[in-house]
Amino acid sequence: MSNTLVSSPPASPRVALFVTCLVDAMRPSVGFAALKLLQDAGCRVEVPMQQTCCGQPAFNSGDTKDTAVLARRFIEQFEPYDYVVAPSGSCAGMTRAHYPEALADDPRWAERARKLGARTFELMSFLVDVMHYKPAGVKFPATATYHDSCSGLRELGVFDQPRALLGQVGGLTMKPLEGNDVCCGFGGTFCVKYPAISNAVVSEKAAAIERTGAQVLLGGDMGCLMNMAGKLHRNGSPVLVYHAAEVLAGMADAPSISARSSDKG
Amino acid sequence: MTARDDILGRVRAALGRRSIDPASVASAAATLLADLPSTRPRLLASSLAEAFIARVTSPKVAATAERIESTAALPEAVARYLRARDLPKAIALQPLALLRSLDWSGFAVRDRVASDEVAAIGMARWGIAETGSLVFHSGADTAVLANFLPLHHIVLLRKADLLAYLEDYATLVAGQPMPRNVNLISGASGTTDIEGSLVLGAHGPRYMHVVLVDA
């Protein structure tokens, strides 16, 4: 599925930020970075206060019934907006690519899911494909490498957009990651259900990251970033890990996901 | 109920059958082959002969090739091939009138391919430029085993029998009864079964040499 390029960006659209569980609990700075970027891009951003989880853990566990419960809640909350944006390819992919599947038993809901899905985007692809946004005056002098999270890449076609955005950041040199499109081994519940296999996969990913010689690892999905950061830190690697949104919003002066010093927050 | 009835019954139930109109099925099948050039690779050269030679001698197809002007030059080409590899002038010859009628004086000629045959000479019915393939039909003048037993397989192919694509062969033989075996042979035998590493000369011939004659 690819985002259709709009010919000119919409004027002042009403955008709902879907924060996502991991950003909400683990790293709110990503959410605030997303807010800032969307605001700078000319959007009127709101955060629907009743939002919780998109239901992906239930969906991937085969619990379609519970997924449908959460899907209906989500649709009701986010339908009123022009666009729904999430700083996560996996969560945006869940709602856009899989809600119709989860609601297949009820054609009316499935249709509402499809309609909302067409307006639901991962953050960076929204900024580029819909808002034609270019960050200005942002600096992050460092060498970095980029991991393409699987859902964003394959379900939503997120590939060029992060690179286009990061290309505007002053002082930032990107180094290609060998196997940038190879799964990091997170896979949601996979990493805790099959920890040994997940570890084998993320070990290879960590080795590839270290081979780039980059100082920083960037990506678009918290689950993947936490997984890779956790492995890098256990390995004693000095590589810093940030969500790309933090760098783009000029908020990467906060300690990184793999910082050694304790975090104030 | 026989297994046949069981299986067909299940298939029909699964498809929600309905009566089939063979003509419309055939028409749908034909439509699936529309605009073949859009799903085929480009040939390596503009002339069929150059494209075929380029493909058959490429690393992707493990074969050697040469061109001769007339079929009468074949025995000399074979003699050169054997001499260059220090092999005796002993060959098995496919029982094709055209091949048998050539001047093989100086050669020890066998008419059947032994299981430890060193060199066998054959003639392909067609060549396909897309893949560098030689086409053989089993029949009175073509034993299937003759193409697989020898170590060195030297094959005569006429330029006039070159085809561009795999489908061109299919079009030529459409509607005719099939021989027992059709062999499309693209280079020498090989295997990647040990660690994915390519080795030439598994059970079939280890060396394939194509002699393209400008006839």
Add this chain to the structure above:
Amino acid sequence: MQTSVISFKARADAALADPTLKLAIDRTTGTAERKRAAALVDFPQFEAARERGKRIKDHVIEHLDHYLLEFERNAIASGAKVHWATSADEASRIVVDLCRQAKAKRVTRVKSMLGEEIGLPHALDAAGFERFETDLAEHIVQLAGDRPSHIVWPSMHRTREQVSVMFKKAHRVPHKDETIEAMVDSARRELRDKFLSADVSISGANFLIADTGATCTVTNEGNAELTTSPPRMHIVTAGIEKLVPSLPHAFALLRLLVRSATGADVTQYTTFHCGPKKPVDLDGPEEFHIVLVDNGRTKMLADAGLRDMLRCLRCGACMNHCVVFKQLGGHAYGGVYPGPMGAVLTPVFDGLKESRELSHACTLNGKCQEVCPVDIPLPTLMRGWRDRSWREGLEPSSMRFGMGIFTFVASRPWIYRLGATVAVRMMRLFGRGGWIRGMPGLGPWTAHRDFPVPSGRTFMARYANGEGRQK
């Protein structure tokens, strides 16, 4: 061949602890990935060809009864005998009976995954025939006494060093050099006379051509032809999904199959068999038998959540690119087919209860579908098995309970906020220097990785407090 819930984890652990296996896997899958990528560079029409291939397969599936009957009619007209088998047992019984009818002592086999599926090697051995596998990889598997671990490279799990030891022990005139070339030469010598002295040969089919009744094999070594011409009887076993309408349709799929499997554009030998030896033929079998096998395929056809799997060309690309397969190799999957396609097929053959782990041991990253030459939605099919498993009550009760709690909480924002705040506070208690090395509930994570300490207050709490508002 049964899989079992307990043994998947045990097998996976054993595989992960085996560095020799990992070496073998990396050598083979690494080469396969590189070669496929290189082949696609030379074939920019690949995506369009893939679309055509998908439509051809879907068309055949939607008219399977029509094509089965057309194939049978034409095969019989060519002089072949056609048999039908609903189950694996029935199929291998038909083959054994035919071998008995032919008064066979020695039987040669050409590699066929369908043959594995129906348990043919074991059935032939049990019936007392002398069986020779003629593909190099299957020969290695036979010598090792184990099972195929990959559908294209069955002996992928063996390093060259291991093969060398086996050949030196078993071959009459083994290799002297420790090169792969010398080992292949040794196998060529060893198997030569077997081809020519067999009574019955058994092979599979990559395609069944409906409008001529011909079967097609796509191979590299030459053993398929050397095996199937000399004996007086040749038996082909094939799944009913192998049908294609005609030769050009087979060629369209051939372009996808070989590039996806090995990165070559075409295999050395594309051979079509049509009927037994004709009076004019110089060689060939007196009898040619084709066994059409169902074994769960009609079940897949009837199930909208599985039908797409019938498109499978058995190329192996999915497993070559699967991060899980590349860590485990094929044996860990426990069934006939490994990797992503095996995770979808094994529950059909062995039952979901025995094999539910396979579809769960997957990150759903989608690379398999991306490289599938006929665009089978493998992640969707795998999730479909998870859904079935849930509805059939096969999932652990702790999981059901946990998911129920999570849904309850996630449906009530105020409880969810409270829960998130509590969880964050708890995690901060276990953190040292920004990281958690161990914490109850996080065991599977922290066994191998550190867990980053949450920042502090949740986003929603901070936003509710006025942070981040639009200026």
